[in-house]
Amino acid sequence: MKNSSLKGQPKFRSNKERLSAFLRLFKKQDQVLILIVADPDSLASALAVKKLLQGKVQKVTISNVNEIKRLNNQVMVSSLKIPLTPFKPSLLTQHNKFILVDSQPTHQEVFKTVKFNAVIDHHPLTSGWSADYVDIRPDYGATATILYEYLKTAKLRPGIRLATAMVYAIKTDTNNFEKSAKTQDVLAFQYFYRYMNRHLLHKIECSDLRRSELKYFKIALENLKYVQKRAFTFVGKVLNADILVVIADFLNKVYETSWVFVAGECKKKLVVIVRCDGYRKDAGKLVSRAFKHLGSAGGHKEKARAEIPFENLGISPEEFTTHTLINLLKKHFRRLQKREAPLI
Numbered sequence: 001m002k003n004s005s006l007k008g009q010p011k012f013r014s015n016k017e018r019l020s021a022f023l024r025l026f027k028k029q030d031q032v033l034i035l036i037v038a039d040p041d042s043l044a045s046a047l048a049v050k051k052l053l054q055g056k057v058q059k060v061t062i063s064n065v066n067e068i069k070r071l072n073n074q075v076m077v078s079s080l081k082i083p084l085t086p087f088k089p090s091l092l093t094q095h096n097k098f099i100l101v102d103s104q105p106t107h108q109e110v111f112k113t114v115k116f117n118a119v120i121d122h123h124p125l126t127s128g129w130s131a132d133y134v135d136i137r138p139d140y141g142a143t144a145t146i147l148y149e150y151l152k153t154a155k156l157r158p159g160i161r162l163a164t165a166m167v168y169a170i171k172t173d174t175n176n177f178e179k180s181a182k183t184q185d186v187l188a189f190q191y192f193y194r195y196m197n198r199h200l201l202h203k204i205e206c207s208d209l210r211r212s213e214l215k216y217f218k219i220a221l222e223n224l225k226y227v228q229k230r231a232f233t234f235v236g237k238v239l240n241a242d243i244l245v246v247i248a249d250f251l252n253k254v255y256e257t258s259w260v261f262v263a264g265e266c267k268k269k270l271v272v273i274v275r276c277d278g279y280r281k282d283a284g285k286l287v288s289r290a291f292k293h294l295g296s297a298g299g300h301k302e303k304a305r306a307e308i309p310f311e312n313l314g315i316s317p318e319e320f321t322t323h324t325l326i327n328l329l330k331k332h333f334r335r336l337q338k339r340e341a342p343l344i
C-alpha cells in the first residue's frame with residue numbers, strides 16, 4: 001500500500017479490528033462534528049458515519065464548508081432529508097470530536113484549523129497533517145465504498161435514504177463505473193441498490209437544470225456554428241457555469257459531431273467546456289495548449305474545461321462571439337493536426 005508512509009495510519013488485521021479502533025475514539029457524552037465539502041460522496045459518507053455513531057454519542061452534526069450550488073446536490077439534500085448545518089466557527093466550540101470524510105485536512109484552509117479525531121477518505125494521500133484515526137484508500141472509487149465496509153462490519157442495515165445516497169455517491173464518483181471503479185465499488189453498489197428507492201435516485205439524477213436556465217439552450221442553439229464536425233457556441237453571461245456543462249453534454253450526443261466547445265461568461269471569466277468521445281482525441285491536452293498560458297485549463301481525454309479571466313484575453317465579454325471562440329481554437333487544431341493527426 002502506497003499510504004503506509006503516512007504516520008498514524010495503523011494496520012488492521014480485519015475490518016472488525018478497524019471498526020472497533022474507530023468506535024473506541026468516541027464516548028457516550030461526545031458531541032461529534034462531521035465536516036465535509038458537500039458533494040454526493042461526502043454527503044453519503046457523512047450520513048453513513050452518523051449511522052455508525054447513532055446511540056453511541058450524544059450528538060452528531062454534519063456541516064458543509066462550501067455553498068451547495070449544483071442543483072442535483074441541492075435536490076439530493078432536500079429529497080433525502082440530509083440534516084446539514086452550514087459551517088460557522090462557533091460549531092468548533094460546540095463540539096468536542098471532529099471527523100473529516102471524503103477530504104483531507106490539507107484540502108481546505110478551514111480544515112487546517114481543526115484537530116481531527118478521524119479522517120476517512122479516498123483521495124491521493126497528502127502529507128503535513130495527522131489525526132488520531134486515519135483511513136485513506138486512494139484505490140477506492142468512492143469514500144462511500146469505504147464506509148460500506150464499516151456498515152457491513154457493524155451489521156447495520158441502511159435505510160432507504162442512506163442507501164439511495166450511497167448509490168448516488170458511488171455512481172457519481174466512479175462516473176457510472178467508467179473510471180476508477182474496483183470490485184469493492186461494484187459490491188457496495190449492488191448491496192445498497194437493494195435498499196434504495198430508484199424513484200428518489202431518478203429525481204436526483206434528473207435534476208440537471210432549472211426552468212430559468214432553459215433560455216440558455218435557446219441562445220446556445222441560436223449561436224451554434226459548425227466547422228467541419230466541430231460544434232462551437234458562445235452562450236454569453238451565465239449565473240452558474242454548470243449550465244454550460246449540461247449544454248455541452250447535450251450537443252455531444254448529436255451524431256457526426258467530433259468535438260463540442262461551449263463557452264460562456266461567468267464571474268468575469270470565459271469558461272470553456274469541451275466534449276468529445278476521447279477516441280484518438282485528447283480534450284485535456286487541447287485546452288491546456290490553447291488556454292493554459294491565459295488561465296486554468298485541463299481535463300481528461302473526453303472532457304475538459306478552461307477558465308480564463310477576460311482581462312487576459314484582451315477582449316471584453318460584450319465583444320466576444322462564437323466566432324471569437326472558433327478563432328481562439330482554430331490555430332491549435334491546425335498545430336495539433338500537423339503534429340498529431342489523430343486529434344481530429
Ligand SMILES: [Mn+2]
Pocket residue numbers: 041042102122141142143173
Ligand atoms: Mn469522493
